[in-house]
Amino acid sequence: GGILADDMGLGKTLQTLAWLLWLRTPSAPPQTPDAGPRPLPSLVVCPKSVTDNWRAEVERFAPGLRVKVWSGTAAEDLPALTGTADLHVLNYTQLRLVGESLARTDFQAVILDEGQYIKNPSSQTAQIARALRAEHRLVLSGTPIENRLLDLWSLMSFAMPGVLGSRAQFTQLYDAKEDPHARRRLSARVRPFLLRRTKSQVARDLPDRVEEDLYCEIEGEQKTLYRAELKRAQQMLLKVSTQKQLNQDRFHFLTSLLRLRQICCHPRLVKADSKAESAKLEALLDQLEPLMDEGHKVLVFSQFVSLLDLLKVALAEKGWPVHYLAGDTENRGAVVRDFQAQPGGSVFLISLKAGGFGLNLTAASYVVLFDPWWNPAVEAQAIDRTHRIGQTHKVIAYRLLIKDSIEEKIRALQKTKRALAEDVLGEEKFAQALTLDDLRFLFAD
Template identity: 40%
Template sequence: MMPGFLGSYQQFRKQYEGPIIKNQDEQAQDDLKRLVQPFMLRRVKKDVLNDLPMKNEQVFLTPMVGKQESLYQARAQRLIRQIQKQNDEEFQQNKLAVLAEITRLRELCCSPQLLDRGYSGPSGKIKATMNLIKDEMADNHKILLFSQFTSALAILKEKLANAGIKYFVIEGKTKKEDRLQFVDEFNSYDQPAVFLISLKAGGTGLNLTSADVVIHFDPWWNIAAENQATDRAHRIGQKNNVTIYKMIAQNTIEEKIVEMQQKKAALANSILSGNELANAVINKETLLNILK
């Protein structure tokens, strides 16, 4: 709209992004807010839709169990040593490999089975999630469960089937016409049930207001994506209060992701009144802080 209004990207990073993200510089925040505020239109759902039921969000910390914890710690420490040995140039060259390894750590937080289908040991998060599902269904609730990992959904499908629990699934491979059919079937089903949904495949565009419990099985860096997924249930047509559970593996990278979400949300709100600030560049220091 106004090219150059905030300078070049390099200038913006130096004057605003760096000081705000790294140092929580309040003066830089105020300066940026003053510049952009005349162009911002804030539309908050709770202000527009006053009659929308309340939502209650809870972070559900799940301890790792058995071999899962030792597998995670060994992999995390190996990655920390690898990053520490690299200078800044080497880190930039190997960043994609490092980020891929972080994804594997996040998979371990869900269950070692995501990396090794032959793993037969327990997963603290799987166990806690199944117990939570059973408790909520006993209270006659219908549940949406989101995950970024289709391999995690596959494990949960098997667990639900073995427990005799009715479930529906939408993944990336699910055809559009089938998605609409599954949504209609879930909404018209008059008993407690679980809808397993891939975050990227079904996090937007679905109306699932027959559910009033949302479970985020694993956290995503961008909290806006999680909020959009939650809004599949918390939207016009919802008659009940909505409970949101974030399943977080204790003492792992997942806790750090939640911390980052909260900091970014607070930062974005202070500057852009709810609109997300441009993502900070992931650097060596940031990744080490996430892993420790």
């Protein structure tokens, strides 16, 4: 087993299919003695948004594999029907649904796509994944460390159980902050089991990617709402002087952070009947106007589905073609295919959580991140929906940020808290939970 941690957009799915085809050839390592003459089936577990992509990639690159994508609760029948396909595809929700019975089934290989879904080793998903039986285990993740080193331990405990020791041993050997050699030891230990190549190493002919921060200024009712919420948060913070007090009141501070970020996006996210204008919406329309006139395709990401609904109305009023993908979107594959194939300019509104990874959207060459996320790795994944193999144009990504607001400070925290993953894998990431000092910084005038 191991982790394929190639940079996003370098074809981890295609490499996996080539490997699965090789496993089914006579020259591949033998299976368990009682497996019988026919190779065992394999299992892919992936986010719901990319199940259709796996089917499409198999049909395109490995038509000899019989693939079955399970939908909804029909997955409950999978344990009894493993012989009906060479490759079964489930989403992570379905894995939790059928995991207990599936753990009694033998597979040739189990692949976890976007393996960061099991980064919490105590989660039900991670425990079920570790219980699956397979000759080979593979994790696919362009970001095997998102927030903490324990992410990597959890992924490795699935792919190569025991290689990094127990959780306690791992913390002592590799996560001791006072030990300057701990990260170097970890890097050496995982190197035989983790393959990572970056775009700069293997895709030098990939077009450039340019990222630019665009600043907007709020005014009027939007500014009044923001200042009132900020003042409320500052007053709460004055009553907190220790980490223990912060932990007791953390929910209230996180709620206030959420409200401030929502106000930056659109006043109606916190006050449904507000007639106030959104500075960001105006900036977005200004950016899109020439792009639509020139026939470009644009991806717009937000973590707030309610905001995407507002944007959908505003863009439709402009007469621009709009595509939409959120967590509850049905027929995602058809939506993606329509966007890719439709001629002329169009805008794809995408929930950061539902569509920030796994999708191939190379028809677009412009990306707008409407609101910043704490973890820059998540933002990088979103941009890499279009900056990947198959892209022939320069990719330009814009971040819309409210000047002198919490959003600027989120960007500052992103830039100062990247050291962890750089030490081990050389990629971006974000830190653990916010400290009292972080909150003082975020809520300062």
